[in-house]
Amino acid sequence: MNRIPRSMCTQHPDNARVPGWARDSIIQGDDEVHEAYLAYSLYGCHEVMWDFEGKDVDIYVVRKLLSRYPDFFRERVIGRDVYLTLRLPNPWAETAERKLFSQALELIPTAYDVAREFYGTDDINGVFQVILPLTSRAEELIFTYRYYEKVVSGKAFIELLPSVKVMDVLGSVKPSTIDVIPLIEDLNSMLSIDKIIIGYWKAVRPSYLRIFIARSDPAMNYGLVPAVLMAKIALSKALYLGKELGLGIYPIIGVGPTPFRGHLTPYNVDNVIREYPCVHTFTVQSAFRYDYPEGEVINAISKLNNRAPSNDCAIPDHDTLITIINKYVVNYQREIEGLASVINRVSNYVPRRRARKLHIGLFGYSRGFRGIVLPPRAITFVAALYSLGIPPEILGASVINELSEGEYATLRETYVNLVHDLNRAANYICHECVDLMARFSDVFGVDNEVINAVRRDIKALEDMGIKTGPRDYEGKKHELLAQLLINSLIEGKEEDTARYMVEMAQIRHAIG
Incomplete structure (x- = not known):
């Protein structure tokens, strides 16, 4: 080259x-x-x-x-x-x-x-x-x-x-x-x-x-x-x-x-x-x-x-990082299993932007994971969770409170933008949406155990000094639309769901 x-x-x-140059919404x-x-x-x-x-x-x-x-x-x-x-x-x-x-x-x-x-x-x-x-x-x-x-x-x-x-x-x-x-x-x-x-x-x-x-x-x-x-x-x-x-x-x-x-x-x-x-x-x-x-x-x-890339990407203690990964994965995948039903339901309303077929991956897709199947692409998965007021970034975060001081120090040293990234996602947390999903658990196919796990994740962010919930006009507008989406599903007025999803995506400047 x-x-x-x-x-x-x-x-x-x-x-x-x-x-503007596209002839259709699907490129x-x-x-x-x-x-x-x-x-x-x-x-x-x-x-x-x-x-x-x-x-x-x-x-x-x-x-x-x-x-x-x-x-x-x-x-x-x-x-x-x-x-x-x-x-x-x-x-x-x-x-x-x-x-x-x-x-x-x-x-x-x-x-x-x-x-x-x-x-x-x-x-x-x-x-x-x-x-x-x-x-x-x-x-x-x-x-x-x-x-x-x-x-x-x-x-x-x-x-x-x-x-x-x-x-x-x-x-x-x-x-x-x-x-x-x-x-x-x-x-x-x-x-x-x-x-x-x-x-x-x-x-x-x-x-x-x-x-x-x-x-x-x-x-x-x-x-x-x-x-x-x-x-x-x-x-x-x-x-x-x-x-x-x-x-x-x-x-x-x-x-x-x-x-x-x-x-x-x-x-x-x-x-x-x-x-x-x-x-x-x-x-x-x-x-x-x-x-x-x-x-x-x-x-x-x-x-x-x-820019001029560095020639070195050395990081501290691989073994400690692998330990953190393993701890995190257990909590995260357990929560995803509990949310799979509502993720799949809401993903049906995510707007399509390309003519794409199924994608084969690890977690769900056409093969499934522990008996569950998830949306065929990460973009759709992310869009569904954001639209429910549960940004996927927060899932599994309660594990951070379970890390030793040394593990937490290694995590912070390695993941430079950890707090910055979680802080950005936390602006789109909708507390009322979580409460509504708990109250109407039969409608959404979730149980109290997974809702409580999500609440523990949110508290873990707050323990890190991160404010959860909207902090600006865009966040508040996104929260309102998420509440409307949740209520449209409860009331069976799902014709409005896709419209709310598009409006929320435009606020986030991305579908997922």
């Missing part, structure tokens, strides 16, 4: 407002091609993630970008100045989509041919990087690398007729190899990220490696605090190993707008950079771009692009 991107614009459907098709162009030309993103995971994708994106916006792309060469990176479906986890794995990889040589014709030279990179979600083993990365090398690119050398190879008819297949980026999403994989990296390194010997650390799904599966600590451990292990191997490691982190999903907004860039100083690439998701003033968005992305 000529440079490691500092910003990656993504297609996450977390925007509350619909951008799809040619609008996503135009969106990619705007990501580069207007917002200044170095990279766009073209997402095959869980959605229909335009495989002619490079042809359309170059033909529709030729002046821009003659000045900004794809694969040299700006990057288009494919997120594949994981064929081991998403079996219904596994044929798309090969379809996505076949886009790469086609994109190269189009770019070669456009730029008039063979000396181009085009599209050459792919992200493999839900990576849990080095073998998955090796398979992806070799599938492209031997099946997609290697087929050029197959002789189908006497003295007639595939390349004689279809031409050469370039690039001959690709960069594979592991997207690490579950606890065990983050804790063993060093094994994943070294297994891939031994087999492929890449000159550098980008790794992608998830924040949204880990938060949904394990809770806010474990998600942050897991990310820190994974970053620390990966960079330490890179130094041992003499391998350049360039981390990406998938951060959304709410504290639960990473808290990257145009107004919180400095705090997120301070939280993850060694990260080279931050995801700039849809809410970041479309739910804030355009000038503020452009300035914030420029700040991401112009």
